[in-house]
Structures are given as structure tokens and as C-alpha cells.
Amino acid sequence: MHDVLLFAVLGLGAGAVYAILGLGLVLVHRGSGVVNFAHAAIALFAAYVFVDLTDRGLDHWTAFAVTLVLAACGGVLIYFLVIRPLREAPALARLVATLGVLLTLQSLMPIVFGLDARTVPSLLPSDPVEVLGVTFGRDRLWLLGITIVLTVVLSAAYRFTRFGRATQAAAENEKGAILLGYSPTMIGAANWAIACSLAAVAGILIAPITSLSATTFTLLILPALAAALVGRFSSFSLTALTGVLIGVTQSEITRYQGELPGWFPQQGLKDALPFLVIIVAMIVTGKLIPRRGTLSEGRPPFATPGLIRPRWVLVGAAAVMLGLIVAEGSTTYESAITYSMIAGIVSLSLVVVTGYVGQISLAQMSFAGVGAFAVSKLAEENGVPFLPALALSALIAVPIGLLIGLPALRVRGVNLAIVTIGAAVAIDSFIFQNTDWSGGFDGLGVPKPTLFGWSIDPAAHPQRFGAFVLVVLIACAVMVCQLRRSDTGRRMLAVRDNERAAAANGVNVAATKLQAFALSAFIAALGGSILAYQSGRISFQRFSPLQSIFLVAIAYTAGIASVSGGILAGVLAGGGLSFVLVGELVLDDWYGVISGVVLIVVVITQPDGMAVSWSRLTRRIGRLRARPHDALTEVDVVQPVERRMTVAQGTR
Amino acid sequence: MSERARLLVIEDVTVRYGGLTAVDAVSMHVEAGRVTGLIGPNGAGKTSLVDALTGFAPVSGGRVRLDGNDITRMSAHQRARRDLGRTFQSIELFDDLTVRENLLVGASRARWWSLFRDTLGPTRELASRNIAWTLDLLGLADVADRLPTQLSQGRRKLVGVGRALAANPRLVLLDEPAAGLDSDESEVFGSHLRALTEHGITVLLVDHDMRLVLSRCDTIWVLEFGRVIASGTPEAIRADPRVIAAYLGDRSASTTSVGGANE
Numbered sequence: 004m005h006d007v008l009l010f011a012v013l014g015l016g017a018g019a020v021y022a023i024l025g026l027g028l029v030l031v032h033r034g035s036g037v038v039n040f041a042h043a044a045i046a047l048f049a050a051y052v053f054v055d056l057t058d059r060g061l062d063h064w065t066a067f068a069v070t071l072v073l074a075a076c077g078g079v080l081i082y083f084l085v086i087r088p089l090r091e092a093p094a095l096a097r098l099v100a101t102l103g104v105l106l107t108l109q110s111l112m113p114i115v116f117g118l119d120a121r122t123v124p125s126l127l128p129s130d131p132v133e134v135l136g137v138t139f140g141r142d143r144l145w146l147l148g149i150t151i152v153l154t155v156v157l158s159a160a161y162r163f164t165r166f167g168r169a170t171q172a173a174a175e176n177e178k179g180a181i182l183l184g185y186s187p188t189m190i191g192a193a194n195w196a197i198a199c200s201l202a203a204v205a206g207i208l209i210a211p212i213t214s215l216s217a218t219t220f221t222l223l224i225l226p227a228l229a230a231a232l233v234g235r236f237s238s239f240s241l242t243a244l245t246g247v248l249i250g251v252t253q254s255e256i257t258r259y260q261g262e263l264p265g266w267f268p269q270q271g272l273k274d275a276l277p278f279l280v281i282i283v284a285m286i287v288t289g290k291l292i293p294r295r296g297t298l299s300e301g302r303p304p305f306a307t308p309g310l311i312r313p314r315w316v317l318v319g320a321a322a323v324m325l326g327l328i329v330a331e332g333s334t335t336y337e338s339a340i341t342y343s344m345i346a347g348i349v350s351l352s353l354v355v356v357t358g359y360v361g362q363i364s365l366a367q368m369s370f371a372g373v374g375a376f377a378v379s380k381l382a383e384e385n386g387v388p389f390l391p392a393l394a395l396s397a398l399i400a401v402p403i404g405l406l407i408g409l410p411a412l413r414v415r416g417v418n419l420a421i422v423t424i425g426a427a428v429a430i431d432s433f434i435f436q437n438t439d440w441s442g443g444f445d446g447l448g449v450p451k452p453t454l455f456g457w458s459i460d461p462a463a464h465p466q467r468f469g470a471f472v473l474v475v476l477i478a479c480a481v482m483v484c485q486l487r488r489s490d491t492g493r494r495m496l497a498v499r500d501n502e503r504a505a506a507a508n509g510v511n512v513a514a515t516k517l518q519a520f521a522l523s524a525f526i527a528a529l530g531g532s533i534l535a536y537q538s539g540r541i542s543f544q545r546f547s548p549l550q551s552i553f554l555v556a557i558a559y560t561a562g563i564a565s566v567s568g569g570i571l572a573g574v575l576a577g578g579g580l581s582f583v584l585v586g587e588l589v590l591d592d593w594y595g596v597i598s599g600v601v602l603i604v605v606v607i608t609q610p611d612g613m614a615v616s617w618s619r620l621t622r623r624i625g626r627l628r629a630r631p632h633d634a635l636t637e638v639d640v641v642q643p644v645e646r647r648m649t650v651a652q653g654t655r
Numbered sequence: 656m657s658e659r660a661r662l663l664v665i666e667d668v669t670v671r672y673g674g675l676t677a678v679d680a681v682s683m684h685v686e687a688g689r690v691t692g693l694i695g696p697n698g699a700g701k702t703s704l705v706d707a708l709t710g711f712a713p714v715s716g717g718r719v720r721l722d723g724n725d726i727t728r729m730s731a732h733q734r735a736r737r738d739l740g741r742t743f744q745s746i747e748l749f750d751d752l753t754v755r756e757n758l759l760v761g762a763s764r765a766r767w768w769s770l771f772r773d774t775l776g777p778t779r780e781l782a783s784r785n786i787a788w789t790l791d792l793l794g795l796a797d798v799a800d801r802l803p804t805q806l807s808q809g810r811r812k813l814v815g816v817g818r819a820l821a822a823n824p825r826l827v828l829l830d831e832p833a834a835g836l837d838s839d840e841s842e843v844f845g846s847h848l849r850a851l852t853e854h855g856i857t858v859l860l861v862d863h864d865m866r867l868v869l870s871r872c873d874t875i876w877v878l879e880f881g882r883v884i885a886s887g888t889p890e891a892i893r894a895d896p897r898v899i900a901a902y903l904g905d906r907s908a909s910t911t912s913v914g915g916a917n918e
Contacts, residue, residue: 306751482774489773490763497749497760504747507709508761508818509735518770 005137010258011251012139016212017226018250019146022243023205024227025234026157027198032236033161033174034194035086037097038417040552041105043224045199046206048108049074050215051116053207054123063124067207071200078199082192088607090187093303094416095363095559096606102556103602109221110595123210146208147247153201154243161239170194174237221549225428226250228421229277233284249277271432278425285414285422303361305611306496307565307618309487316480319570320473327469337465339583341537344472347573348530350558351479351566356523357555358564359492360516361499362411365424365551370524371531372435372546373400378532379447379541389452389459389536396532397525403430404524405517412513427548435543446542449535461537472533476570479526483566486522495519553577557598560605562612571614659686662826662857663708668717670700670707670881677703679881680717685826690848690858692872692889694865696901700881701861702744705828709741710734721826736764740824742815744831748803754814755799758786758821789817792850794843809840826857833864845871869893877901 024042031039039045049070056066081104089097127142161167173180173187180187206220213220226249234242253273260272323340330336349371356364377396381387387395410422435441442448451460454471461468486492497505498515506512535541544550555563557575562568574580577594585594609616663685670678678700685691695701706712708719710731719727726734735741740761749757762785766772790796793813803811812832819827833841841864848871851858862868868875869889877885877892879901885892892898 302750485776486774489769490759491765491769491773493749493752493756493760493763494765496751496756500749500751501747503711504743504749504818505760506731507711507735507741507743509732509764509822510760511732511765514765522770522774 006258007255008135008137009139010254012134012137012143014251014254015143015147015247016209016250017253018247019150020205020209020212020223020246021226021230021250022150022246023153023201023208024223025230025242025246026153026239027201027205028227028231029234029236029239029242030157030194030198030201032231033170034198035082035191036174037086037101038228038236038421039104039198040098040101040224041081041108042198042202043227044105044108044221045074045077046202046209046223047215047220048077048112048206049199049203050123050206050210050220051112051121053203054121054210054215055116057124058121063126067126070203070207074199074203075196078195078197079192081199082195085603085607086195087188087191092606092610095303095357095361096610098363098417098420099556099559100603100606102552103599103606105221105599106553106556106602107596107599110592110599114592114596121215123207123215125211126207149204149208150243150247153204154239158239166190166193222428225425226253226277226280229280229284229425232281232418232421245280249280252276271429271434271436274432274436275429278429281422281425282410285410285418302610303499304358304559304562304564305615306358306487306499307562307567307615309484309492309566311481311484316477320477323473324466324470327466331466334465335583336580337469338461338537339578339580341461341465341469341472342534343573343576343579343581344469344476345530345534345537345573346554346576346579347476347570348472348479348533349527349554350561350572350576351483351569352523352525352527352530353555353558353563353572354483354566354569355486355495355526356519357558358568359487359495359499360519361415362408362516362519363416363420363423363555364407364520364523365420365548365555366407366427366430367523367527367554368531368546368551369427369430369548370400370404370527371534372543373403373430373524374528374531375449375535375541375543375546376434376441376447377528378535379442379449382450383448389454393529393532397529400524400528400531401521404520404527407524408517408520411516411520424548424552427551431543431546431548435546441543442541446540447535448540449538451539452536462539468537472537475529475533476573479529480566480570483526483569487566491515491518553598556602560602560613562614562616565612565614567618568612568614659688661685662687662722663859664720665704665708666718666720668704668707668719669715670703670712671715672703677712677881678707681878681881681883682717683876683883683886685857685859686874687825687857688852688855689873690852690860690871692868692875693859693861693878694863694868694875695878698880699878701878702830703881704878705741705830705859705861708734709739709828735822735824738822738825740819740822740827742812742819742827742829742832744834746811746815748811748814748818750802750804753800753802754795754806754817755786755790757803757814757818758789761818761821762786762823785823786821788854789820792820792847793817809836812836813844820851820856824856826859827851828859828861830861831863832860833862833867838866841867 024046027042028039031037052073053066053070056069057063061069085100085104086097089100125142127145129140129142131138132141132144161170169180169185170190172183173185173190177187227246229249230242230246233245253276256273256276323344326340327337330340349367352367352370353364356362374396377399378392381395382392407423407426411419414422451458453459458464459467459471494505494510494515497508497510498512502512531546534545554576558569558572561572561575576582582594585597605613661684665681665683667680667682668678669676669680681704693701703712707714710729714727718725721737721739726737749760752760790799793816795810795813795817798806798810803814806814812835816829816832833844836844845867848858848860860868860872872889875886875889875892876883877898884901885895885898
């Protein structure tokens with residue numbers, strides 16, 4: 004009993020932070036209809052700013068106040084630069100934009116604040132206090148108190164003040180709010196300011212308890228999202244309560260996991276708990292985030308017709324082989340070219356599930372990781388030869404893809420994104436971080452591949468291995484192109500565009516979504532297993548949920564609904580070709596910042612992605628030089644203008 | 656009226672949304688090879704009934720039979736595969752697919768092996784005769800490779816109709832296909848309806864356009880407040896005092912061009 008109480012109290016610290024972060028998420032969603040994946044990163048950034056200010060000699064409370072003001076200004080800035088321009092964009096675009104903010108902040112932090120561990124001064128008194136025979140730091144009570152006060156104040160403010168009611172009105176019906184004379188812009192900016200200040204509070208309070216670490220901190224978003232989701236992104240009290248409960252339960256799990264049966268994967272349970280909360284919340288409440296009555300719903304990225312141009316396939320393949328020959332001897336470039344192709348394969352899996360069927364999956368690198376994991380088990384431990392090992396590993400990921408696709412039958416859009424990233428965290432913590440299974444610090448070994456008795460060891464024969472990856476990439480690209488032009492592909496796009504009309508035309512919406520998840524998991528795992536062979540030794544950091552997030556962000560920028568976009572995403576991916584090339588010009592550290600900013604700019608200005616914009620541009624130039632004779636060319640060029648018009652009409 | 660096979664039989668179908676009863680124990684039928692009309696003032700429950708027949712609204716009571724088979728509990732896509740097509744009042748096209756591709760979605764049927772066939776097998780050119788016929792019939796052949804967003808409202812409507820027809824259904828429910836068309840377009844559209852029955856497609860036409868319904872339908876059912884208040888030939892409907900009171904207002908029953916309750 005004593006222990007139960009002690010661990011419950013210890014969990015209050017984390018619980019309070021989840022709650023406060025959750026409150027910020029609710030505010031942002033109420034104020035601007037965005038689920039802010041960068042919220043925890045904002046909290047971490049603010050904590051760094053706070054530490055920096057105290058290091059410069061400011062006393063703690065002045066530093067705290069200054070940080071809150073700066074955070075509020077930062078919130079307003081993010082709103083006007085990123086969120087407001089995307090007011091009429093589809094949900095995925097807005098989500099990707101917050102991923103862009105996350106990426107930018109995350110990459111900026113080591114540059115601005117350095118990589119050294121920083122001690123964070125605690126604002127709260129932590130002298131021991133004894134309650135009911137349990138002794139603990141007084142700060143836990145303070146944290147709980149602050150959470151309760153914030154929750155009560157916010158609930159009251161949003162119920163009884165004019166501003167709160169205006170926010171509520173705008174969240175329910177933006178058009179109506181405008182007619183009543185409220186400005187959605189001011190409401191959005193104000194809510195972002197408050198939410199970012201709250202994030203700063205959370206960051207500064209938790210930093211002394213945990214530590215300032217980008218990876219752990221950014222993923223604090225997950226329990227916070229779980230809490231906000233239970234609160235349906237509208238109830239402050241429910242959100243705060245759930246946040247605190249998650250923290251307390253996680254703490255109890257650390258206490259009791261030693262007593263769980265041996266077969267039970269113990270390490271992951273603590274991190275997987277938020278995911279379980281999300282799933283239960285999904286099942287119990289059905290459609291979770293209420294749809295916001297915005298002025299008009301933006302169109303998803305244009306899905307190109309999927310024509311295969313043999314000329315370009317040959318040119319591309321020749322360029323890759325030439326690159327591999329020129330790069331001979333430079334391990335960096337050889338592996339960068341090959342890695343880009345592998346990342347291209349994994350990105351093509353996103354083209355299927357997100358581009359064609361419109362289901363946002365933030366678990367693609369987890370599928371890839373499952374493929375890598377399976378390769379090691381099959382090839383290293385059981386001696387399965389190269390090609391069968393690849394095929395089997397990809398197949399093993401299919402049931403997992405189907406499982407993660409199941410929630411897509413009930414939820415869509417941003418909700419699905421939250422479920423899939425929860426799943427990614429669960430896979431990461433149950434399998435990849437499980438030292439019994441994943442080889443611990445050394446990672447898992449993978450044998451040197453041979454093809455028909457011919458060594459294609461990536462270390463000894465990088466060109467042979469590169470050629471093999473090229474063949475797989477082309478095969479996957481052709482497959483996805485074929486899919487786009489087939490009956491199944493049309494059904495997928497029909498589901499993406501309009502589920503009601505799809506069902507009325509005999510399309511089994513559920514089956515179509517599951518097919519997409521299955522195929523997508525297969526392709527991603529294929530890429531992951533090839534990556535395992537390339538690295539020779541699997542380190543599962545490459546398959547962490549954060550990597551999945553970055554991949555979606557890059558794929559969206561490149562053009563998530565076109566095959567050329569998928570391949571371009573591979574070139575742009577971190578660790579890929581452009582990463583190395585940019586690294587030659589500027590410091591590697593800046594790559595993340597640059598991609599984050601480019602991502603935001605592209606999402607706002609090129610809603611169909613870079614690959615599609617590029618092909619439109621080249622065709623327009625081609626049209627200036629020669630008269631058109633291809634009907635499709637005309638259609639594609641007219642397309643963006645026409646779409647603006649329908650968006651402007653706003654009828655749905 | 657000659658006895659014909661009853662393709663669609665609706666028995667005591669009730670649709671409730673919360674406390675509101677939108678369709679109240681409606682019984683009616685649609686005869687094979689004919690154009691049947693369903694009219695009624697705003698809020699009479701026409702669209703709710705169409706939704707219930709096609710699996711988009713929960714049926715709280717009664718039965719729907721298509722060619723003798725009970726389809727009451729089937730999902731929307733299963734009904735569509737059972738040769739029951741429909742259009743939507745609000746059009747609802749697939750905006751990223753060309754007109755031809757929109758029609759192809761309706762025409763294709765998924766099999767369990769479709770995914771393997773479509774990713775691994777060679778690309779097939781589906782030159783379905785049905786698609787060509789539909790495009791010709793509705794005058795959409797010249798825009799077959801355009802995106803729906805590039806077409807006028809009237810032609811978008813026709814694409815919606817074409818998509819339902821491309822599946823070659825036995826029965827198609829047209830939910831206000833003429834709303835938003837001008838009177839000429841509406842006239843042309845009406846002339847297509849006959850071509851459908853000649854092609855073996857039975858039509859249930861739900862519309863506000865009284866001229867269209869009275870001039871093109873063989874049989875008409877009239878709904879008011881979720882109940883059937885009259886049924887019969889256009890002549891009988893024109894003369895029915897309850898219909899005149901409920902729908903046509905005080906205007907003379909002999910006028911065929913009554914505007915009705917347009918939205």
C-alpha cells in the first residue's frame with residue numbers, strides 16, 4: 004500500500020506535464036483547428052531558453068516570466084507564418100506543417116543551445132514532505148496544484164468570458180463567428196499565444212525531473228495527445244485528468260513490472276500505455292475530434308495519372324549507375340545513393356496508403372523496422388538465403404500493416420495519424436527497444452548478401468548492391484504506377500475523394516483501406532529489409548517513430564500522391580543524396596532546419612508537392628516551345644487554376 | 656395499368672433520426688422496365704427514403720426487396736453490386752479522377768485477387784462498351800478525359816448519373832438529377848430517361864421538377880411528412896385533390912408546369 008501511494012505520487016510529476024501539454028493541444032485545436040505535433044518540441048525549446056536565461060544571470064522568476072512572454076510571441080509567429088496561410092488546406096497539409104515546425108525546432112536546438120547536458124534549476128521547492136506515511140518531494144504537490152488551477156482557470160475563462168465564447172463559436176462554426184463580428188485570425192493567434200506559454204510552463208516544470216533530451220521530450224507529445232483525445236480536444240478537465248492518470252499509471256508500471264510474468268515484454272509497457280489509452284478512447288467514443296466548421300475543406304494533393312515514361316526510367320537508371328561509378332571509392336556517396344533509393348522504396352509505401360487512399364500513416368518506418376528485424380531473424384539466425392529472406396520479411400509485415408490499418412475503418416484524418424504514431428511507439432518500445440530481441444546496444448547482425456552465388460556485399464561491391472536496389476526501386480515504382488491506372492487504384496482514389504460515393508458505386512471502403520495498408524506495409528518492410536542488408540548491422544534508431552514522422556513530412560513535400568514524388572522523397576530524405584550534398588556546402592546540423600523550413604514553405608505554396616509542380620513547370624515550358632498535341636498536358640496545366648475556383652466556391 | 660414484375664418492393668420502411676421520423680412506414684414498389692417518379696414537398700422524406708434503400712440511412716423498421724431478395728441489412732456497396740445504382744443530390748464526384756475514370760469506378764467489380772492482378776499483371780485497357788454507351792448517351796464523350804472540376808454544374812450532374820449507369824444496374828435511383836439544370840438541359844435529360852428503360856435499366860426518379868416528373872414518368876408516388884399520400888399515373892396524380900393540396904397548392908390541377916417547392 005505504501006509503495007502504491009509512493010509511486011502514484013512520483014507519477015504526478017510526469018502526469019501534470021502531460022496534462023498541461025494536453026491543455027495546450029486543446030487550446031490550439033479550439034483556436035485554429037490544428038492538432039499541433041510540435042507542441043512538446045515547443046515546450047523543450049522554451050525549457051532551453053529558460054536555462055539559457057538563468058545561465059546569463061537572470062534570477063529564476065524573471066527568466067520564467069521572460070520565457071513565457073517569448074513563448075507567447077513564438078506562438079503568434081507560428082500562427083501567422085504557418086497555420087493561418089493553411090486555413091483552407093486539407094488536414095494532412097496542416098499536420099505536415101506542424102511536423103515542419105517540429106523538425107525546425109528540433110534541429111535548431113543543438114545548434115543554438117549546444118549538445119552538452121544542462122542542469123535545469125527547479126522553480127518549485129523540493130524539500131521532503133510526509134503525507135500518510137509516505138515521504139516525497141514537495142514539488143509533486145505543487146505540480147498537481149498548478150495543473151488543477153490551470154484547468155479550473157481555463158475552463159472558467161472559456162465558459163464565462165467573451166473571448167472564450169468567441170473561441171468556442173469559431174471552433175464550431177467559423178463562418179457564423181465571422182458573421183457575429185469575431186475575427187477568427189485574432190482568436191487563432193491569441194489561442195496559439197496562450198497554448199505556447201502553457202507549453203513553456205510544462206517544459207520548465209518537467210525539465211528538472213527528466214532531462215533536456217530532444218528525443219524523449221518530443222515524444223512527450225504522445226501521452227499529451229492521448230489525454231487531449233480522451234478530452235475530445237474540447238474538455239479541459241477531462242484532458243487534464245487523463246494526463247495525470249497516465250502519468251500515475253506509468254509510474255505504477257515501473258514499480259510492478261518486475262512482478263509481471265517473464266514472457267511479457269516488460270520494457271515497452273510504460274511507453275505503450277498512452278497508445279492503449281488512445282485505442283480505448285477511439286473504440287469508446289468513435290469519431291473523436293469533432294469536425295470543425297471551417298470555411299471550406301481543401302483538396303488533397305493531386306494524384307498524377309501514373310503514366311510510365313520508359314525514356315525517363317532509362318535516364319534515371321543510367322544516372323544512378325553513373326553516379327555509383329563516379330562515386331567509386333567514396334563510401335559516403337555510394338551509401339548515400341543507395342540509401343536514397345531505399346528511402347524512395349519506403350516513400351512509395353506512403354504514396355499508396357496516404358497518397359492514393361488518403362490515410363495518414365505515421366508508422367511507415369516501423370513497418371520497415373519489422374522488415375529489418377525479420378531479416379535478421381531469418382537470415383542471420385536461420386540461414387535463409389537473400390531473396391527469400393527479403394520476400395518473407397516483407398510478407399511478415401503485412402499482418403502488422405493490416406492490424407494498424409484496422410482503426411482506419413473507424414477513424415480518419417488526424418485521428419488516424421495519432422493512432423498510427425501510437426502504434427509506431429508501441430512497436431518501437433515493445434520490439435525494437437526490447438534488449439532480449441533486438442540485440443541491445445550492438446543491434447542485430449545481418450549476413451552478407453549473395454545473389455545466385457554472386458556476392459553483392461554492399462561493403463565489398465557497392466555497385467552491385469546499388470544495382471540490385473535500383474532494380475527493386477524500379478519494380479516498386481512500376482508496381483505503384485500500374486496500381487494508379489488500374490481498377491484497384493481508381494477505387495482507392497475514389498475512397499480518398501468521397502467514401503459515400505465510393506460505397507454507392509460498389510466500392511468496399513473497408514477492404515480498400517486494408518488493401519492499401521497491407522500493400523504499404525509490404526513495400527515499406529521490403530525497403531527496411533534491404534536497408535538491414537546495406538547496414539550489415541541493424542540499429543533500430545533508424546526505425547524510430549520520429550523517423551516515420553520525418554519521412555511523411557519529406558514525402559508530402561516531394562509529392563505524396565505521385566510516384567515521382569515518392570522517388571524524389573528518397574533523394575531528399577535525411578541520410579540520402581541531397582543530405583550529403585548539402586552537407587558538403589553547409590554544416591550537417593543545418594540540414595534539419597533547412598528541411599523544416601522548406602517543408603513549411605512547400606506545404607503552403609505547392610499543395611501538390613514538388614514533383615507535381617516541377618512536371619507542370621516543365622510541361623508549360625515545353626508547351627511554349629512546341630504546340631500541344633496531348634490532351635492530358637492541357638488538363639494538367641489547367642488543373643491548378645480550376646481547383647482554386649472550386650475551393651473558392653466552397654460548396655460541399 | 657398492365658401487370659409487370661415488381662423489381663423493387665418496399666414494405667413498411669421506417670427511418671428515424673433520433674426522435675424525428677423522416678420516413679414513416681412507407682410501402683411502395685417499382686415496376687421493372689419503367690420510369691417511376693417519387694415526388695413530395697421539401698422535408699417529405701424523399702432523400703431519406705433513397706438513403707434507406709441504398710444503405711446510407713439506418714432502417715428502423717420494414718423490409719426492402721430487390722427482385723425478391725431481401726437487401727434491408729446489406730451494406731451500401733453490397734447493394735451497389737446487386738445492381739442497385741444511385742446518384743446524389745449534391746453530385747459527389749471523385750474530383751481527382753477524369754470523367755471516364757469516374758465511370759470506370761462504377762463499372763469495375765473488386766475480386767479478392769484484384770490487388771495482385773492490378774499491381775503485378777500487365778495493365779489492361781478497359782474498353783467497356785458500357786462506358787462508351789454511357790458517355791455517348793449523356794453527351795460526355797468530348798470531356799471524357801477531363802477532370803470533373805473543369806465542367807459546368809449541369810455536366811457534373813450528368814457525370815454523376817453516368818457513373819451510376821456505367822455499372823449497368825437494373826435499377827437506378829436518381830436523386831434530383833435535374834436540380835440545377837436549366838429548362839433546356841432538363842428537357843434533354845428527360846429524353847435520356849426513355850433510352851435507359853430501352854437499355855433495360857429501370858428508373859426511380861426523385862425530383863422537384865414537376866414538368867420532368869409528370870411528363871416522363873409512367874407511375875408516380877407522392878410523399879408528404881414521410882408517408883405515401885398518393886400514387887398512380889401522371890393524369891391521376893394531377894387530378895388527386897390530396898396532392899393538389901399538399902404539393903401543388905391552390906393552383907389549377909390542369910397546369911403541368913407548376914414550379915413546386917424548389918429549394
